[in-house]
Amino acid sequence: MTRVRFRHLSLSTTMVNSAGLLYLDPQIRDWVLFPITLVMILVGILRHYVVLLLQSQPKKLTRAAVREQRALARSQILRATSAYSPVPPVFYQSISRHLSDAFEAGVYLKDGPTKEGAAPSSPPNPITDPAAMDGMMAGMKTQMVMMVPQMVIMGWINFFFQGFVLIKLPFPLTLGFKSMLQRGIETPDMDVRWVSSLSWYFLNFFGLNGLYRILLGGDNAAQDASQTMMASPFATAGAGQPGPQDFNKLFKSEKDNLAFSSGLYAWVGDDVEDRVLRKYGKL
Incomplete structure (x- = not known):
């Protein structure tokens, strides 16, 4: 009994001294880290081509x-x-x-000279204007293409990989990054550099724009998806369809x-x- 207690005390002391050391199973890298990264890259490329297919040809001017x-x-x-x-x-x-x-x-x-005594024409209502409605619908379609895949990926990660620790960043960070890098893992004594599965999703979501520029070019629909998702579809439509x-x-x-x-x-x-x-x- 004394030997068991002593062994338990020794193990506790060792764990406290090496609290910052974690040894990850290589299968976590192969079956969690790489799949999440690969899926997000492929979804971004697919989103780019879907947005291109949904874009309507601009109407020719008279x-x-x-x-x-x-x-x-x-x-x-x-x-x-x-x-x-x-x-x-x-x-x-x-x-x-x-x-x-x-x-x-x-x-x-384009409508000819203004007749004398005629009331000045008011700009068309964007709700009833077909051109403005087409712009709003295009903005809403783009919003759906941006939001639905991200919701599916987040649900997939939360269901299958919740609580996983995936990677350790090679540079020191302050404690202010702990809530950002370790979402879904409530451990006050874990090193800040460890990244959870959900945080790895957000890091990829905000950090893959440079890769998309290399693969798809500078003007692509895959980059800056976060800004498009946070923007209102009506605001996007208004930006794409300026007023008359x-x-x-x-x-x-x-x-x-x-x-x-x-x-x-x-x-x-x-x-x-x-x-x-x-x-x-x-x-």
């Missing part, structure tokens, strides 16, 4: 809508290069005057900007002969 946008872009380019413009003065003044008159008359509006622009107001504002840029106009060809001669020392 000729009038394209003409409306290009007129505004042409005016902005003309105005942006006015301080060092390659367009000669005669042509610059002609183009600027033509665009200003067209903006004032509403020639480039009032081109009538934009044209009126652009007309004023053209008038202002005319005072800053300078042709790049002014005194070009003297500048060339001065450059080669002939003047």
Whole structure:
């Protein structure tokens, strides 16, 4: 009886002295660590291609809508290069005057010039607008593709691998990381560097973006899944489908900007002969 008590005391002392040492079964690495990592990588790749299949082709703009946008872009380019413009003065003044008159008359509006006395058109309701509804539905589909696989993987890990210790990180950490790295294991004396199965899932969930960029390219649907899951589907739809622009107001504002840029106009060809001669020392 005395020998048994002494052996029990010796074992307890040894466990206290080596509390930070754990010896993991190699089968945990082969049947828990690798499967969780591999499944998350494959699910991310599958999620990328599913999102690509669910994306609908953007609707083509009508000729009038394209003409409306290009007129505004042409005016902005003309105005942006006015301080060092390659367009000669005669042509610059002609183009600027033509665009200003067209903006004032509403020639480039896709619905035609605004009739006198007509009430200003209000932007369409996003709930009743088919284009906005398509954007909302696309956002909700993307949300489902992001959320459902992660819920299934988390349930799979909790059911089969709950309480497993998988890996030990090779660098020291503070106690503040204990709750993040050892979820599902309530042990106050375990070394912080040990990682549980559920925490390994979250580390992979937030840390595989770099691998996805290598495998799928920079612009892929697998990376940043956490941000997409936390965002609202309606917010995603709103970001993907910007509100309609009032081109009538934009044209009126652009007309004023053209008038202002005319005072800053300078042709790049002014005194070009003297500048060339001065450059080669002939003047």
